[in-house]
Amino acid sequence: MNQVSTAFEVYQFMSEKNILIAFTGHFDHLVTTSLLKNIKNKLTALQSVTGIDKRVYNILVESIENISKYASKRSHNHNIAMLLLCKSDDHFTVITGNHILNNDVPALKEKLDKVSKLNNLELKKMYREQLISKRTDENSAGLGIIDIAIKSDNQIKYDFKPLTEQTSFYLFQTEIKIKK
Amino acid sequence: MDSLIIEATEDSPKIMFDIISNRFIVSGESRPENAGKFYTPVINWIVKFEETLYSRKQESKGDSPLVFVFKLDYFNSTSAKYIMDILLIIKKFVEQDYKINIEWHYDKRDDDMLDAGNEFSDTVDLQFDFIDY
Numbered sequence: 001m002n003q004v005s006t007a008f009e010v011y012q013f014m015s016e017k018n019i020l021i022a023f024t025g026h027f028d029h030l031v032t033t034s035l036l037k038n039i040k041n042k043l044t045a046l047q048s049v050t051g052i053d054k055r056v057y058n059i060l061v062e063s064i065e066n067i068s069k070y071a072s073k074r075s076h077n078h079n080i081a082m083l084l085l086c087k088s089d090d091h092f093t094v095i096t097g098n099h100i101l102n103n104d105v106p107a108l109k110e111k112l113d114k115v116s117k118l119n120n121l122e123l124k125k126m127y128r129e130q131l132i133s134k135r136t137d138e139n140s141a142g143l144g145i146i147d148i149a150i151k152s153d154n155q156i157k158y159d160f161k162p163l164t165e166q167t168s169f170y171l172f173q174t175e176i177k178i179k180k
Numbered sequence: 181m182d183s184l185i186i187e188a189t190e191d192s193p194k195i196m197f198d199i200i201s202n203r204f205i206v207s208g209e210s211r212p213e214n215a216g217k218f219y220t221p222v223i224n225w226i227v228k229f230e231e232t233l234y235s236r237k238q239e240s241k242g243d244s245p246l247v248f249v250f251k252l253d254y255f256n257s258t259s260a261k262y263i264m265d266i267l268l269i270i271k272k273f274v275e276q277d278y279k280i281n282i283e284w285h286y287d288k289r290d291d292d293m294l295d296a297g298n299e300f301s302d303t304v305d306l307q308f309d310f311i312d313y
Contacts, residue, residue: 054292054293061256062256065257132264143257144256147260
């Protein structure tokens with residue numbers, strides 16, 4: 001089968017959508033580290049006086065770590081995930097996607113619904129509470145999402161696309177405005 | 181007690197706790213794969229250092245302040261909890277009248293790192309010296 005035309009469509013799509021990075025595959029700490037190194041170089045090349053590159057990097061790392069925290073360990077696809085970084089004139093967009101067990105969806109959705117409704121002061125209050133609270137897995141995962149929400153002025157969106165009877169694909173998007 | 185020196189890696193910060201200069205520096209990027217494994221020995225070292233502080237005080241050698249320096253490019257939210265643990269130990273030292281300064285260094289383009297320092301300072305109720313670079 002000839003994949004050349006498909007490849008060209010992928011290229012056109014990526015150009016139109018201003019996709020700087022598109023990665024799908026197995027995410028572990030090593031892959032993450034090499035990806036981040038590559039992304040850091042790209043962001044440093046775009047270096048701005050406003051420090052947007054630092055903010056985007058922060059949100060990227062937190063988003064990637066969010067993948068491994070919520071990935072369904074019981075599904076064989078548990079480490080297969082997706083990362084997209086796009087840049088338009090006035091904002092960056094970071095999108096992650098990963099497999100998650102349907103059973104885990106309600107609790108995660110509740111947490112996200114709660115965070116996405118808060119204003120900046122409320123988010124900072126919640127961040128502080130989690131920072132001094134006893135360390136549990138649930139809490140530390142929450143801290144990452146709250147941090148992303150604070151740094152993006154709460155421009156987070158999320159969705160769960162059903163895959164099988166047991167699993168869904170969890171999409172998490174953050175928009176980061178470029179200050180002029 | 182010996183100084184504590186841990187070299188930086190791609191995902192963990194450099195630790196340079198020099199008991200001669202009395203500058204205890206944490207610098208670089210902090211997102212270790214296992215934050216507990218990285219920070220537990222660091223925290224244990226600081227806890228144990230209290231004995232040295234105590235004996236210095238007894239021998240009236242405790243005049244020059246201890247300076248904790250945080251100079252981080254990036255830290256993840258898991259590391260934030262461990263930085264908080266370190267600050268809580270420093271707070272205990274301060275409450276026992278040991279002279280301690282805290283420096284928070286940040287890239288002058290990086291408002292988020294400055295905000296993070298202010299957040300830690302308020303949360304733990306300790307004064308930080310903010311230094312941009």
